[in-house]
Amino acid sequence: MPSEPRGQRPNLLVLFPDQFRAQAQGHRGQDPVHTPNIDRLAAEGTDCVRAYSNSPICSPARAMWQTGRYPFSNGVISNCHSGHARYGIYLKESERCLSDVLSDVGYEVGYIGKWHLDAPTEPFVSAPEAWDGHVWDAFTPPGPKRHGHAFWYSYGGFNDHLRPHYWRDDREDRVEFQGWSARHETDVAIDFLRNPGGTQRDAARPFALTLSWNPPHPPHDQVPEEYLEHYRHCTPRELLRNPNVEGAASPAEIARACASVQGYFGAITGIDDQVGRLLACLREEGLEENTLVVFASDHGEMMGSHGRMQKGSFHEESTGIPFLVRQPGRIPAGRRCEVLLGMPDVMPTLLGLLGLGAEIPASVEGQDLSPALLGEPHGGPEALLYLNAMPALNSIVDWVHAGAIDSLEFNSARLRALDAEPEQAAHLVALMAGHPTGSRAVRSTTHTYVISRTPGQPEVRQLHCRATDPAELGNSLETEPEAAAHHHELLLALLEKTGDPWAHSPLESPVSFRKSRNPTAAPPTRRRSAASPSR
Incomplete structure (x- = not known):
């Protein structure tokens, strides 16, 4: 042998x-x-x-x-x-x-x-x-x-x-x-x-x-x-x-x-x-x-x-x-x-x-x-980052360092967006306006906290507790405010660490988000993200 x-x-x-x-x-x-x-x-x-x-x-x-x-x-x-x-x-x-x-x-x-x-x-x-x-x-x-x-x-x-x-x-x-x-x-x-x-x-x-x-x-x-x-x-x-x-x-x-x-x-x-x-x-x-x-x-x-x-x-x-x-x-x-x-x-x-x-x-x-x-x-x-990003973001990723977006004119951004694939243009324009799209989430041993952004639609946030909701059917954003706040901070840290364009966009706290929106207005677990490839 x-x-x-x-x-x-x-x-x-x-x-x-x-x-x-x-x-x-x-x-x-x-x-x-x-x-x-x-x-x-x-x-x-x-x-x-x-x-x-x-x-x-x-x-x-x-x-x-x-x-x-x-x-x-x-x-x-x-x-x-x-x-x-x-x-x-x-x-x-x-x-x-x-x-x-x-x-x-x-x-x-x-x-x-x-x-x-x-x-x-x-x-x-x-x-x-x-x-x-x-x-x-x-x-x-x-x-x-x-x-x-x-x-x-x-x-x-x-x-x-x-x-x-x-x-x-x-x-x-x-x-x-x-x-x-x-x-x-x-x-x-x-x-x-x-x-x-x-x-x-x-x-x-x-x-x-x-x-x-x-x-x-x-x-x-x-x-x-x-x-x-x-x-x-x-x-x-x-x-x-x-x-x-x-x-x-x-x-x-x-x-x-x-x-x-x-x-x-x-x-x-x-x-x-x-x-x-x-x-x-x-x-x-x-x-x-x-x-x-x-x-x-x-x-x-x-x-x-x-x-x-x-x-x-x-x-x-x-x-x-x-x-x-x-x-x-x-x-x-x-x-x-x-x-x-x-x-x-x-x-x-x-x-x-x-x-x-x-x-x-x-x-x-x-x-x-x-x-x-x-x-x-x-x-x-303590936690892992999830991201679902739009492909066209790569062509302008160097612009999203701190302060770079502020120096760009919105009309110039629109012209650049026209060079992208048609389905990417809206996402590029949103990024240039300081509001990048797609989905980001943070997963800890206890929860998953998700933010989803689609051009022209309200931002959706979700919090899933694995102990009480292992099938991820609900949304405990309102019932677990402390967990939501903690995972929001974990997400911000991971976005900054990984050089994600989302790190340079306004991400209001879960408390402010709940006050300004009804987080259950859109069915949280039924939405198909615009960035979900089929291959």
């Missing part, structure tokens, strides 16, 4: 399915899913039960994971596609990523699957999508854009799970495959781990491999039948157990959820099967003891909760993600870690777990929470 050289640093294996919500783990006892391998991983390692995606759409979450920096610092404030390239929404070569650090200290670094951090530019590798007119897929060439990944079998953003394609080193040499993408990518990962004849990596060096599966991201009708069988005996309503699905205000979205939930849960079980294959491979190859395994996701899936599908919102179904870590003998087994962990915390935390805390870049804005995952006392952050 092969094994890794003695005395080397731990290997790292990151298992990263897309749109996998925290509730969809059998050991959590929430969604009725079949996930025996993920459950075993949790039993053998530590489950970080308060892990959240700060900006729960694909590219911003992935950029935070890679850089340890918030969206207004790394520039990836929305999804990467051809329509957003003009706003600089892509991972810059100048960013120092987790993979850069690992490569520089001697790791063999590999990436398999969905990347979605590059800007599609002409000549495009695919035609525009019919649903939005943008190109989402991209070839990332070898060199600085790959950020230290020497092994590359990847694509940008492409959602055909049964006919996937991949690039290695040559744009013209695209690998086409017929079959379920997650199974095929796992085959490639197993080959990397087994490393026959030393053809995949240098066995004398530690490896860091990320396997980024696209399922259970939509489409939900492209799942092998063997995984759907677990759910054929259940009606959609038996699978959609969350109390915030019943009575939700959007019948069309509930209908979509009913049509999709078997496929979503089937893909969850399919991913679980791939996890089992990889864990078995580590054991067979003698790699188990010296490999840190991380199972996580970029964001969750609403699946009918609050009358919504997909992600992008502040709700638990959208922001809550799995975060399991296992390394026998180092990571406590069968433990629940209660520390709050956000996407910018992942990069420094993983470096800490690998014994590379001294290599954390000075630019990192997240915290190294590795002591908490190792079972040591660690308070962690």
Whole structure:
């Protein structure tokens, strides 16, 4: 049986399915899913039960994971596609990523699957999508854009799970495959781990491999039948157990959820099967003891909760993600870690777990929470920031430093706004008037406090107490004034820390807000934010 050289640093294996919500783990006892391998991983390692995606759409979450920096610092404030390239929404070569650090200290670094951090530019590798007119897929060439990944079998953003394609080193040499993408990518990962004849990596060096599966991201009708069988005996309503699905205000979205939930849960079980294959491979190859395994996701899936599908919102179904870590003998087994962990915390935390805390870049804005995952006392952050930002803000983010907005003429702002995509113009004008739009929220261990702004509509504020309202169906802004005031201050501090344009706009206190408005005038949990992308 092969094994890794003695005395080397731990290997790292990151298992990263897309749109996998925290509730969809059998050991959590929430969604009725079949996930025996993920459950075993949790039993053998530590489950970080308060892990959240700060900006729960694909590219911003992935950029935070890679850089340890918030969206207004790394520039990836929305999804990467051809329509957003003009706003600089892509991972810059100048960013120092987790993979850069690992490569520089001697790791063999590999990436398999969905990347979605590059800007599609002409000549495009695919035609525009019919649903939005943008190109989402991209070839990332070898060199600085790959950020230290020497092994590359990847694509940008492409959602055909049964006919996937991949690039290695040559744009013209695209690998086409017929079959379920997650199974095929796992085959490639197993080959990397087994490393026959030393053809995949240098066995004398530690490896860091990320396997980024696209399922259970939509489409939900492209799942092998063997995984759907677990759910054929259940009606959609038996699978959609969350109390915030019943009575939700959007019948069309509930209908979509009913049509999709078997496929979503089937893909969850399919991913679980791939996890089992990889864990078995580590054991067979003698790699188990010296490999840190991380199972996580970029964001969750609403699946009918609050009358919504997909992600992008502040709700638990959208922001809550799995975060399991296992390394026998180092990571406590069968433990629940209660520390709050956000996407910018992942990069420094993983470096800490690998014994590379001294290599954390000075630019990192997240915290190294590795002591908490190792079972040591660690308070962690008091709260996490949520943001849903408009893409056009990137083009003028340098203007929003203190005092910059005051020096701009409103008419000039309107002219600049005309250069934006039409749907962005109103948001740009609002920003130039000192009233940026979108949504911001702060999540503590007890509450979520939300402010939502849409051009031409009243500002909406919400406060949700997890102890009394875990389904986030009410609004305790009036009944918990002290909690509202405290979380308002937490939000202001995080906006300032992260360089968010909202930090330079007037945000009246919850007391003043309640006096000037009726906070229940608009249904607080049924609104669909204008900035909720569908990819």
